[in-house]
Amino acid sequence: MIFRQLFDKISSTYTYLIASEKGREALIIDPVLENVERYIQLLKEIDLKLVKVIDTHIHADHISGIAELRDQTNCVTIMGDKTAADVVSMQVSDEELIKIDGLELRALFTPGHTSESFSFLMKDRIFTGDTLLIRGTGRTDFQNGNPRDSYNSIFNKLLKLPEGTLVYPAHDYKGEMVSTILEEKKFNPRLQVKSVNEYIEIMNNLNLPNPKLMDVAVPNNLKLGIDLNKQKINNGIEPKEFNKFLSEKNNIVIDLREQSEIDKNGKINNSITVPFPEIGDYLNNNKHKLHNKKILFYCAIGQRSTLAVQISKSYKYNNCLHLIGGLKKWKLEGF
Numbered sequence: 001m002i003f004r005q006l007f008d009k010i011s012s013t014y015t016y017l018i019a020s021e022k023g024r025e026a027l028i029i030d031p032v033l034e035n036v037e038r039y040i041q042l043l044k045e046i047d048l049k050l051v052k053v054i055d056t057h058i059h060a061d062h063i064s065g066i067a068e069l070r071d072q073t074n075c076v077t078i079m080g081d082k083t084a085a086d087v088v089s090m091q092v093s094d095e096e097l098i099k100i101d102g103l104e105l106r107a108l109f110t111p112g113h114t115s116e117s118f119s120f121l122m123k124d125r126i127f128t129g130d131t132l133l134i135r136g137t138g139r140t141d142f143q144n145g146n147p148r149d150s151y152n153s154i155f156n157k158l159l160k161l162p163e164g165t166l167v168y169p170a171h172d173y174k175g176e177m178v179s180t181i182l183e184e185k186k187f188n189p190r191l192q193v194k195s196v197n198e199y200i201e202i203m204n205n206l207n208l209p210n211p212k213l214m215d216v217a218v219p220n221n222l223k224l225g226i227d228l229n230k231q232k233i234n235n236g237i238e239p240k241e242f243n244k245f246l247s248e249k250n251n252i253v254i255d256l257r258e259q260s261e262i263d264k265n266g267k268i269n270n271s272i273t274v275p276f277p278e279i280g281d282y283l284n285n286n287k288h289k290l291h292n293k294k295i296l297f298y299c300a301i302g303q304r305s306t307l308a309v310q311i312s313k314s315y316k317y318n319n320c321l322h323l324i325g326g327l328k329k330w331k332l333e334g335f
């Protein structure tokens with residue numbers, strides 16, 4: 001496995017790059033916008049293809065690099081399913097697996113610092129976002145934070161992991177880089193409490209100033225997605241119209257989601273599955289089959305399908321359309 005811990009000096013954010021030696025597919029957790037060129041450079045230098053990028057939660061202290069990475073690499077953007085950020089092309093639920101070639105991460109819903117925070121477990125290590133920090137815990141006084149949820153997430157979920165599990169947080173302000181569950185259990189001052197009420201008492205009396213960038217970062221991070229207008233301009237069609245095309249003969253319907261999403265939310269009849277990261281190869285290898293066909297793409301909320309239309313054009317497929325708002329909108333409109 002390839003593993004890099006990258007640091008942003010301004011916001012003291014840790015960004016993680018994970019990849020499999022064999023498949024050369026990479027995943028990035030909590031990227032910072034200002035450092036995107038550095039990530040891209042590093043990916044090139046060690047010969048990796050970025051396929052997925054995750055934000056553990058909506059950050060208040062920096063603007064996420066998730067959208068810029070999507071625009072530059074066509075990677076899938078992932079957050080937990082409680083988030084209000086519109087950038088997310090694939091929402092994961094508690095316990096859902098996120099796969100890249102040769103590696104998998106388990107999503108764990110760990111609210112408290114924010115109401116939508118997730119942690120991600122990969123074998124011997126956990127990426128805790130701001131839920132659990134080294135000798136600290138993420139503040140719970142904004143973004144629907146809640147000290148009781150924080151306590152439950154930490155005590156009933158994270159501290160239940162094997163004690164040797166490595167803890168990699170999203171921030172550290174003192175230069176600490178990694179800890180373990182055992183160390184935090186024993187030495188994290190906020191966790192030396194006898195009851196949930198004692199923890200709540202501590203968290204409610206931290207009296208911290210708001211992060212400097214909060215008023216800029218939060219609204220920005222909520223709006224990094226490919227909105228419905230942009231989806232429409234890229235050969236997007238509304239669900240009703242999409243359905244008309246479904247009944248036509250000379251078409252091929254491609255579902256760009258992953259198996260875990262299909263298992264969770266079902267699919268449109270007669271569609272074939274080509275997970276978004278594989279779409280370039282699929283188009284390249286099936287020129288005969290796709291010749292003269294109309295391609296109809298769809299995904300969860302229309303972001304991956306917008307990108308798929310753009311990719312198709314680069315392979316000279318011009319007869320392709322995609323479902324605006326994805327399966328979510330299609331269902332909302334009663335189909």
Ligand SMILES: [Fe+2]
Nearest residue numbers: 058059060130
């Ligand atoms: Fe945070």
